[in-house]
Amino acid sequence: MGAFLKKLIDLGVLPIRTRSSRGYRPHLSILFRYEMQHVFGIDTTPHEDSHTLLITHAHSDHYGRSAMLSPKSIASEKTAKALEIIYGRRFVGTTFKVEDCVDVDGVTIRTHPTGHTIGATAFSWENEVGTHILATGDVKDASHLPRCDVLITEANYGDPYDPQCRFADDLGALKDAIKENVAFGAYSFGKAQRAVKLLRSLGYRDEIEMDHRSLELTRELMEHVEPLADLGENGKMSIVPPWDLHRLPNHLDKFVLTGRDCSHQRIKISDHLDFNGLMKMVHDCNPEVTIIYHPPGDRPAKLAQYLNENGFTAIPIDAITNVMIH
């Protein structure tokens, strides 16, 4: 792995992980080689060496909950709004509209939609030696991402040998389910809004009932999705978190919208690229080095190994051993 890190350093990119007394902080930070005042934390928690905290989206495993309380944080307007609704705290950082640029101490950061959740953003910037760096967060649609020299990305479905990592969204099954009295299990932030968008795009115009949290997030973050309503007695169509499906009446046909296995009837609708999509993204972004920074577990290493065996240069976050201790 040392050779990969040397290549990164030649590109002016020093990836580091920081530790506290409780172990590694989440994800990583990127140092600029020559201008050490620039340290960009990516989906990590605030610490004194990080001058800028880039929050890609409002899912809890990307740590906006603590980063949102730092004036150093940067997030899209909709990510900031989602964090405020989810955590009941005020976002105190800098916000932007996705696809606008943000200036940080003279560094222009471009922002790109990834289609993973409402407000989900990839960030790209050029360092002092002309290296283009792109940090994607989680990705559903890579078509708006620019080419880059260093790609920092995810591997939620990055295991090349797991058949569950290759799929297409089953919009046909979702369309068929619209005919019945039906309830969909979908996480309140992310999947629930994807479900509403897909149901409307499939032509469903009647009322969709949602649990309170999902309804608030959907109304605050989306336009042209009414009629929506709170959960009622006779809802023909409802969306609730998967673990609340059993609370709804038994006569409803119940499905969980997920890319993963589950105990209910499932309709395969994912918020992520599958393995083939991840490979196409890396191919299209055409980086010299790819850093796989998410999720926890062995998938970053599996995707990195596959990339290294297939003509790319990749390093998983676990192999990053540059550490600052606080």
Ligand SMILES: [Zn+2]
């Ligand atoms: Zn996510």
